[in-house]
């Protein structure tokens with residue numbers, strides 16, 4: 477089914493009749509296609525479902541192109557990012573093209589589906605703006621962090637799952653919660669991996685978030701647990717390029733205070749709730765997607 481989604485995206489791009497856009501699109505690394513999996517596992521492999529999955533993946537790809545410009549990221553999924561190779565202008569415009577083509581195709585689907593997806597893109601954009609604003613200062617407000625990651629990551633997963641359920645005539649509420657929980661847990665784990673994984677496995681530089689100003693969940697919890705002197709020390713490292721010994725200090729503190737386990741367990745609670753919902757619905761594949769997210773070492 478995922479193959480059909482790839483072909484549909486390709487068809488949409490080819491229909492633009494622009495060789496340069498096609499060439500740039502082909503340079504984008506294909507990701508996990510998590511959103512397409514959610515949609516096709518919920519709504520099956522008929523044409524409407526494939527179109528919806530293709531549209532959502534194009535919107536997601538557009539958001540990552542823009543995100544790499546915003547984050548000054550030079551690597552995406554282990555490869556040089558489009559902004560790193562061709563500059564910000566090309567990355568932004570390629571994002572705009574994927575986004576607007578996706579939206580144009582979205583208007584041809586059922587209006588309820590178009591409403592759910594377009595509403596999620598508003599949340600996605602607000603979430604990204606919040607991320608940028610929160611990153612300007614050392615922010616250890618957990619509620620703000622959760623609200624922001626819901627917007628920038630979970631809203632589109634929630635919308636993918638609920639719109640696919642609507643398409644399939646299923647009761648959508650449980651699917652919406654499943655997508656939301658999965659999205660929040662996914663971002664929590666992504667933020668944790670920035671600390672626990674090496675740049676080789678990450679496909680992007682490690683400990684990059686804090687330098688970018690992002691006080692993600694591990695930093696929020698670490699700050700809470702440090703003594704006053706170390707609180708100041710951590711705060712002073714915010715938004716700076718850390719020396720090797722400063723990086724080691726941060727990693728050591730994270731490990732001493734058991735932060736990876738605390739964060740992982742918090743993500744796991746959300747994933748287990750998502751799994752339980754899918755067990756009730758007999759959705760084996762969706763259950764397994766959630767299970768795979770937590771069934772590994774962090």
Ligand code: FPP
Nearest residue numbers: 538539542543547571575600601604628629
């Ligand atoms: C990645 O977060 C960012 C997102 C998932 C959302 C980005 C959203 C926008 C740029 C606004 C919407 C734009 C369009 C065109 C629809 P991250 O930086 O924490 O993750 P990363 O490590 O994968 O970069």
Ligand code: MG
Nearest residue numbers: 543544547549
């Ligand atoms: Mg980013």
